[in-house]
Amino acid sequence: MLDTQSVNVQQNLSSLYAKKRFIKEYCTAEKFKEGRKLGKFQADKISSLEIFLASLEKDMQKIFIENFIFTNPDSEWYLDYWSKGTYYKRLNEVVNLFLGYIHDRY
Numbered sequence: 782m783l784d785t786q787s788v789n790v791q792q793n794l795s796s797l798y799a800k801k802r803f804i805k806e807y808c809t810a811e812k813f814k815e816g817r818k819l820g821k822f823q824a825d826k827i828s829s830l831e832i833f834l835a836s837l838e839k840d841m842q843k844i845f846i847e848n849f850i851f852t853n854p855d856s857e858w859y860l861d862y863w864s865k866g867t868y869y870k871r872l873n874e875v876v877n878l879f880l881g882y883i884h885d886r887y
Contacts, residue, residue, distance in 0.1 A: 797869075800876045801848065807883065808849045833882050841875045848872065 811830050830850070834842055843862065847853040859868040 797873060797876065800880060804849050804876060804879055805852070812850075829886060833879060836882075837875065837878070840871060841878070844868070844871055845875050845879070 808830065811828060814828075834845065837845065840862075844859070847858055859865075862868070863871070
């Protein structure tokens with residue numbers, strides 16, 4: 782679980798790059814934590830990432846998963862789905878939704 786100081790970092794995240802870096806670190810920690818739970822047979826609990834993903838529409842889910850869960854190595858993967866402008870608009874939206882979700886959760 783993140784401490785209050787980590788969550789307050791959100792207030793200092795002014796650029797999309799900083800926000801994305803924070804979310805990637807959070808998701809990496811959550812995936813590690815989930816892996817440890819599976820080893821302890823606690824797989825029946827829903828992770829905070831699964832709860833967040835379930836709240837998103839399909840396009841937003843795709844953007845979040847490709848950027849933060851699987852970290853797609855193809856930097857232009859989104860061009861098969863959206864224009865660059867549409868992608869960045871939705872990416873900003875999903876990043877801000879996630880930061881709001883984390884803020885409310887902790």
